[in-house]
Amino acid sequence: MKAEILTIGDEILIGQITNTNSVWIAQQLNLIGVQVSQMSTVGDDVNAINHALLLAFTRAEIVLITGGLGPTKDDITKKVFADFFGVPLVEDKIVLADVTDYFAKRGRELNPINRAQAMVPEGCRIIKNHNGTAPGMWMQKDGVHFISMPGVPYEMQGMMTEYILPAFKKEFHLPVIYHKTVLTQGIGESAIAEIVNDWEDALVNKNIRLAYLPQPGMVKLRLSTIGRDASELRDNVEKEIDQLIQLLEKYIFGYETYGEDPPSLQKIVSDILREKKKTLSLAESCTGGYLSSLFAAVPGASEILKGSIVPYSNEAKQKLVNVDATVFKEHGAVSSECVKQLASKVREKFGSDYAISISGIAGPTGGTDEKPVGTVWIAVASADKVLPLKFQFGDNRHRNIVSAAHAATNMLRKLILKEV
Amino acid sequence: MKAEILTIGDEILIGQITNTNSVWIAQQLNLIGVQVSQMSTVGDDVNAINHALLLAFTRAEIVLITGGLGPTKDDITKKVFADFFGVPLVEDKIVLADVTDYFAKRGRELNPINRAQAMVPEGCRIIKNHNGTAPGMWMQKDGVHFISMPGVPYEMQGMMTEYILPAFKKEFHLPVIYHKTVLTQGIGESAIAEIVNDWEDALVNKNIRLAYLPQPGMVKLRLSTIGRDASELRDNVEKEIDQLIQLLEKYIFGYETYGEDPPSLQKIVSDILREKKKTLSLAESCTGGYLSSLFAAVPGASEILKGSIVPYSNEAKQKLVNVDATVFKEHGAVSSECVKQLASKVREKFGSDYAISISGIAGPTGGTDEKPVGTVWIAVASADKVLPLKFQFGDNRHRNIVSAAHAATNMLRKLILKEV
Numbered sequence: 001m002k003a004e005i006l007t008i009g010d011e012i013l014i015g016q017i018t019n020t021n022s023v024w025i026a027q028q029l030n031l032i033g034v035q036v037s038q039m040s041t042v043g044d045d046v047n048a049i050n051h052a053l054l055l056a057f058t059r060a061e062i063v064l065i066t067g068g069l070g071p072t073k074d075d076i077t078k079k080v081f082a083d084f085f086g087v088p089l090v091e092d093k094i095v096l097a098d099v100t101d102y103f104a105k106r107g108r109e110l111n112p113i114n115r116a117q118a119m120v121p122e123g124c125r126i127i128k129n130h131n132g133t134a135p136g137m138w139m140q141k142d143g144v145h146f147i148s149m150p151g152v153p154y155e156m157q158g159m160m161t162e163y164i165l166p167a168f169k170k171e172f173h174l175p176v177i178y179h180k181t182v183l184t185q186g187i188g189e190s191a192i193a194e195i196v197n198d199w200e201d202a203l204v205n206k207n208i209r210l211a212y213l214p215q216p217g218m219v220k221l222r223l224s225t226i227g228r229d230a231s232e233l234r235d236n237v238e239k240e241i242d243q244l245i246q247l248l249e250k251y252i253f254g255y256e257t258y259g260e261d262p263p264s265l266q267k268i269v270s271d272i273l274r275e276k277k278k279t280l281s282l283a284e285s286c287t288g289g290y291l292s293s294l295f296a297a298v299p300g301a302s303e304i305l306k307g308s309i310v311p312y313s314n315e316a317k318q319k320l321v322n323v324d325a326t327v328f329k330e331h332g333a334v335s336s337e338c339v340k341q342l343a344s345k346v347r348e349k350f351g352s353d354y355a356i357s358i359s360g361i362a363g364p365t366g367g368t369d370e371k372p373v374g375t376v377w378i379a380v381a382s383a384d385k386v387l388p389l390k391f392q393f394g395d396n397r398h399r400n401i402v403s404a405a406h407a408a409t410n411m412l413r414k415l416i417l418k419e420v
Numbered sequence: 421m422k423a424e425i426l427t428i429g430d431e432i433l434i435g436q437i438t439n440t441n442s443v444w445i446a447q448q449l450n451l452i453g454v455q456v457s458q459m460s461t462v463g464d465d466v467n468a469i470n471h472a473l474l475l476a477f478t479r480a481e482i483v484l485i486t487g488g489l490g491p492t493k494d495d496i497t498k499k500v501f502a503d504f505f506g507v508p509l510v511e512d513k514i515v516l517a518d519v520t521d522y523f524a525k526r527g528r529e530l531n532p533i534n535r536a537q538a539m540v541p542e543g544c545r546i547i548k549n550h551n552g553t554a555p556g557m558w559m560q561k562d563g564v565h566f567i568s569m570p571g572v573p574y575e576m577q578g579m580m581t582e583y584i585l586p587a588f589k590k591e592f593h594l595p596v597i598y599h600k601t602v603l604t605q606g607i608g609e610s611a612i613a614e615i616v617n618d619w620e621d622a623l624v625n626k627n628i629r630l631a632y633l634p635q636p637g638m639v640k641l642r643l644s645t646i647g648r649d650a651s652e653l654r655d656n657v658e659k660e661i662d663q664l665i666q667l668l669e670k671y672i673f674g675y676e677t678y679g680e681d682p683p684s685l686q687k688i689v690s691d692i693l694r695e696k697k698k699t700l701s702l703a704e705s706c707t708g709g710y711l712s713s714l715f716a717a718v719p720g721a722s723e724i725l726k727g728s729i730v731p732y733s734n735e736a737k738q739k740l741v742n743v744d745a746t747v748f749k750e751h752g753a754v755s756s757e758c759v760k761q762l763a764s765k766v767r768e769k770f771g772s773d774y775a776i777s778i779s780g781i782a783g784p785t786g787g788t789d790e791k792p793v794g795t796v797w798i799a800v801a802s803a804d805k806v807l808p809l810k811f812q813f814g815d816n817r818h819r820n821i822v823s824a825a826h827a828a829t830n831m832l833r834k835l836i837l838k839e840v
Contacts, residue, residue, distance in 0.1 A: 013456045015446030016631055020438060022461075027435030036433045037468065039461040041442075048457065055475070179434070190491045190533045211464075212492045213431055214572060222436065282709075282730075288716020289702075289709025292730050296708020299784055299817060301732070307740065308730035310702075310712050316727035316770060350736060364719055392526060396551065397719060399574065 001172055003034050004060040006052055007041040008067035008077055009151055021066045021156055028160055033174035033226070034062065044068060049080045057144050062168075067151030069134035078137075081148055082121035085139050089119040095126060095135045102133050127163050131155045136163070178233040181213070181222040181256040182241060184248060185265060185410040189214045192221070195247050199240075208240055216399050217406030218265065220256070253413055265409045266294040272416055273304045273354070280412070281350035282308040283321055283342040285333065285359040286376060291405040306350035311342070321345050334359050334371050336388040339379035343388075347381050354416065355381045356408045363397045374400055378408045380415045387415060421592055423454050424480040426472055427461040428487035428497055429571055441486045441576055448580055453594040453646060454482065464488055469500045477564050482588075487571030489554035491533045498557075501568055502541035505559050509539040515546060515555045522553050547583050551575045556583070598653035599644040600661060601633070601676035604668060605685065605830045609639050615667050619660075628660060637826030638685065640676070670839075673830060685829045686714040692836055693724045693774070700832075701770035702728040703741055703762040705753065705779040706796060711825040726770040731762070741765050754779050754791055756808040759799035763808075767801050774836065775801045776828050783817045794820055798828045800835045807835060 005022045012019050019041060026036045037060060042048040049068070056063040068077030082089045096118035103110050117133045120126060127136030127147070132155040137148045147164060149156045168174065184192065189212050193200070200210055207227065213220035223240060227233050245252060254268040263271075273280060282292050292308035295301055311317040314328050323341045331337040339357045347355030360376025367373035374393040379386055391407055393400040413419075425442045432439050439461060446456045457480060462468040469488070476483040488497030502509045516538035523530050537553045540546060547556030547567070552575040557568045567584060569576045588594065604612065609632050613620070623630055627647070633640040643660060645653050665672060676682040683691075693700060702712050712728035715721055731737040734748050743761045751757040759777045767775030780796025787793035794813040799806055811827055813820045833839075 012443070013446060013459065014450045015443045015448075015456075016633075018438065018440060018443045019459075023432070023435045023438045025435075026433060030434045036435075037463065038472075039433065039439075039459075041459040043457065052458075179436075181436075190531060191528075193492045193533050194531055209430070211431055212490060213436070214490070216574075222431070224434070284709070286716075287713065288721065288725070289704070289712030289728055289730065290716070292709030293707065293713050293821070296706075296710070296730070296732065296782075297818065297821065301708065302786075305708070305730075305732045307732040307736040308709055308728075309740070310709065310716070310725075310728035310730070312716065312722060312725045312727040320727065320729070320769065349740065362716075366722075394551070396574070398717065399551075401713070401717065 001034050001061045001174065002037045002059070003029055003062035003064060004038045004040065004056045005036060006056060006063060006065045007039070007151070008044060008049060008065065009041070010043045012041050012067075013043050021151065021153055024153070024157065025064055025066070025160065028165055029064075029168075030177055030179075032165060032169055033177050034168060034172075035177075035226075044076060046076060046080055049077060050084060053080070053084050053146070057141060061144055063144065063146045064164075065146065065148040066156050069148065069150040077148060078119065078121070081137065081139070081146070084146075085121055085124075085141060087122040090122045091118050092120045092126060092135070093118075095120060098128065098135070099133050127159050129155055129159060130162065131158045138164075175226050175228055176230045176233055177224065177226050178230065178237055179222060179224040179257075180237050180241060181220050181262075182244060182248075182252055183218060183220055183254040183256065183263075183265070184251040185218045185253050185406060187219065187248070187251045189219050192219060192248065192251075196244065199243055199247060203240065206236065206240070208237060216402045218253075250414075250419065253410060264294065264298070265406055265413075266291075267298045269409055269413050269416070270295060270298045270301065270304050272413065274300070276416070278304075278353040278416070279306050279350075280304055281306045281346050281352040281355045283346035283355065283357040284308060284310050285312060285317070285342075285357075286362040287358045287360075287401050287405050287408075288312065290401050291356065291358065291408060294405060294409075306352040309346055309349070317342065321349070332371070334361055334375055334377055336377060336379075336390070339377040340381075340386045340388050343379035343381035344386050353382065354412060356412055357381075358404055358408055360391075360400070360404060362400045362404075363395055376400065376404045376407075378404065378411060380408070380411045382415060385415065387411065421454050421481045421594070422457045422479070423449055423482035423484060424458045424460065424476045425456060426476060426483060426485045427459070427571070428464060428469055428485065429461070430463045432461050432487075433463050441571065441573055444573070444577065445484055445486070445580065448585055449484075451597060451599055452585060452589055453597045454588060454592075464496055466496060466500055469497060470504060473500070473504050473566070477561060481564055483564065483566045484584075485566065485568040486576050489568065489570040490572075491537055491553065497568060498539065498541070501557065501559070501566075504566075505541055505544075505561060507542040510542045511538050512540045512546060512555070513538075515540060518548065518555070519553045547579045549575055549579060550582065551578045558584075595646050596648055596650045596653060597644060597646050598650065598657055599642060599677075600657050601640050601642040601682070602661060602664060602668070602672055603638060603640055603674040603676065603685070604671040605638045605673050605826060607639065607668070607671045612639060612641070612668065612671075616664065619663055619667060623660065626656065626660070628657060637823045673833060684714060684718070685826055685833070686711075687718045689829055689833050689836070690715060690718045690721065690724050692833065694720070696836070698724075698773040698836070699726050699770075700724055701726045701766050701772040701775045703766035703775065703777040704728060704730050705732060705737070705762075705777075706782045707778045707780075707821050707824050707828075708732065710821050711776065711778065711828060714825060714829075726772040729766055729769070737762065741769065752791070754781055754795055754797055756797055756799075756810070759797040760801075760806050760808050763799035763801035764806050773802065774832060776832055777801075778824050778828055780811075780820070780824060782820045782824075783815055796820065796824045796827075798824065798831060800828070800832045802835060805835065807831065
């Protein structure tokens with residue numbers, strides 16, 4: 001079934017709040033096999049809402065509406081809703097009892113503004129609101145289902161989880177949807193496209209869609225399919241992923257399965273380290289502690305992360321990490337020699353199994369002809385190996401820092417897995 | 421002028437990513453006096469995109485489109501765009517040179533897939549992409565402006581900031597909007613609302629709108645007004661801000677003025693340090709390098725930031741920062757005594773003028789009855805003072821880290837300005 005999500009509220013149109021309701025609803029519908037074909041946001045305006053309802057009516061079978069159900073004057077959805085179905089608003093006894101009860105429990109009396117919450121379009125199916133006072137309303141027009149919910153996220157989520165999603169599963173004949181996302185690092189979108197070209201072309205006849213989702217420092221590849229048999233769909237996607245692994249093996253660092261929290265690259269590497277009972281330390285210059293903070297962001301980091309040094313100045317590199325003074329004169333701080341010493345010496349200092357070091361020119365200033373902005377040297381070290389590698393990123397300070405952090409993490413991943 | 425924002429991408433419809441582009445664009449348009457009347461999201465589907473363009477054409481004067489411009493096969497926007505205007509796609513020499521240059525700089529050759537990025541609808545106004553390869557395209561149809569941009573947030577933001585917003589201001593007759601945002605730290609949204617209640621009520625008759633914009637670790641208060649006379653608008657807002665300063669003086673740490681990059685708290689403190697020719701070092705435990713990375717993110721950080729140590733384990737606190745072993749037995753790592761020693765000793769180690777130290781329980785585990793998750797000790801040190809302070813944040817690991825970093829920075833700000 002095709003669904004549309006309609007969000008009503010001026011606060012979204014002026015950019016005051018991000019529309020998180022739509023993404024949440026989309027995720028939930030996707031999991032039960034309802035396809036979202038459009039999302040729209042309009043303001044608290046009679047014509048705009050009416051127009052949006054009409055258009056959705058011509059396109060979709062389910063229209064989920066959030067927003068515009070509060071007790072205050074700028075909320076006009078309910079009136080437009082009733083007019084759209086050509087019915088009057090009537091006071092619903094059960095809703096009135098619920099609203100009265102809601103206020104009684106909080107030691108407050110029902111005022112006329114709140115009593116108006118019990119007015120609903122005649123003949124609509126009421127959805128109880130266990131987290132607030134405005135009820136949800138489910139109407140039908142020529143087989144199209146319109147469901148109106150409050151815009152407050154937890155009120156809407158309560159209605160969806162308790163009533164609407166179970167009702168969809170019970171009352172509609174829904175297909176199964178399966179997604180899996182492959183996470184890659186160290187290769188661009190177009191380079192991937194070239195490598196997987198034939199494989200991608202063949203997907204068309206296999207009812208599987210591929211999407212490229214580039215992010216700073218990584219590219220995600222999402223495979224999705226729709227059908228009736230959950231295990232068959234999963235097998236089909238997994239079969240394609242097996243082939244993809246052969247094409248992109250050295251770039252793949254993990255997977256996201258739909259409905260689970262997406263893992264960060266640092267979480268994936270932390271899990272490998274935890275499993276092998278190994279520890280990590282870092283010496284970060286141009287990234288200034290950013291990579292350490294990503295490792296520290298993973299719950300349980302204290303088992304893995306011994307600590308870090310951010311020797312931002314050359315003086316600190318010398319005094320705190322004991323880099324030889326000659327390195328700066330002969331090679332400079334952004335050099336293979338410098339990151340090699342930083343990695344092996346910080347590893348010794350913290351007594352960790354592995355270490356990462358990063359030194360580069362993040363920008364916007366500090367570049368030279370020989371070492372332009374974006375030049376970053378990274379080294380990873382274990383007890384018996386130190387591997388330096390040079391990267392040339394772009395000219396945006398923030399993205400250089402993010403890209404260097406992810407590239408360094410992937411280098412460590414490969415070292416641990418003995419892929420280098 | 422009325423604008424619509426059209427987002428294209430299956431990844432949004434399935435709820436894989438939140439549509440942050442729309443809210444960002446809405447904010448920017450609002451700031452220059454362009455009203456957003458609708459936001460829509462459709463999938464990577466020829467009919468859906470074409471239908472959305474047609475509808476927007478009937479309703480708006482400006483249509484800003486994001487998504488669907490990458491080099492890979494799931495992107496079909498450009499083709500639909502050309503068809504909508506009834507023109508062919510042609511290779512643009514300047515875009516081709518830009519794309520070639522982009523790859524050359526990264527030591528890579530142009531493959532046919534990337535070369536296709538230079539294909540644009542005939543006669544369109546090209547918008548340069550300084551952060552990627554897909555150009556922006558500006559077309560007109562019967563006076564309605566259609567502007568298509570890539571979906572990657574920083575590429576889209578670059579085009580908007582560098583080209584599109586300045587062009588709108590220059591080419592359209594827009595009302596004048598004046599905004600100024602007051603940045604506060606150390607007080608919650610509802611506590612502010614109580615303090616400023618009377619002042620806020622009086623704004624209604626002064627054509628000034630107030631918005632509360634809470635963020636982890638700070639609350640921003642945006643005052644905005646719209647009219648024709650820029651200096652009158654500015655004077656009106658500044659007059660109100662003078663009053664607001666009297667009410668909230670000790671919580672205000674800075675301001676954002678429209679058209680300037682919003683300063684981070686770390687940027688504000690870095691500017692004060694630079695002006696006074698003073699330097700900083702840090703010892704971060706539970707924040708794991710996050711605060712260092714915020715200071716390092718400020719361009720020119722090397723003048724200010726001597727460096728940091730992230731002594732994540734007690735062993736590292738002892739060995740690398742020389743915290744007395746007795747501290748852990750008698751007080752624990754999350755204690756006034758520990759952060760005092762961390763701050764004063766890291767300051768000595770790096771030879772900096774000031775130092776910050778942070779030690780706490782970020783969660784989700786590691787809490788005790790005495791020191792629950794969210795307990796964080798912070799100290800700031802100068803040559804003659806060490807000030808420790810205890811904070812009790814919540815139970816979300818990420819928010820605890822962010823809040824601790826901002827609280828620590830504000831403590832340093834007060835120490836430098838001799839407010840404590």
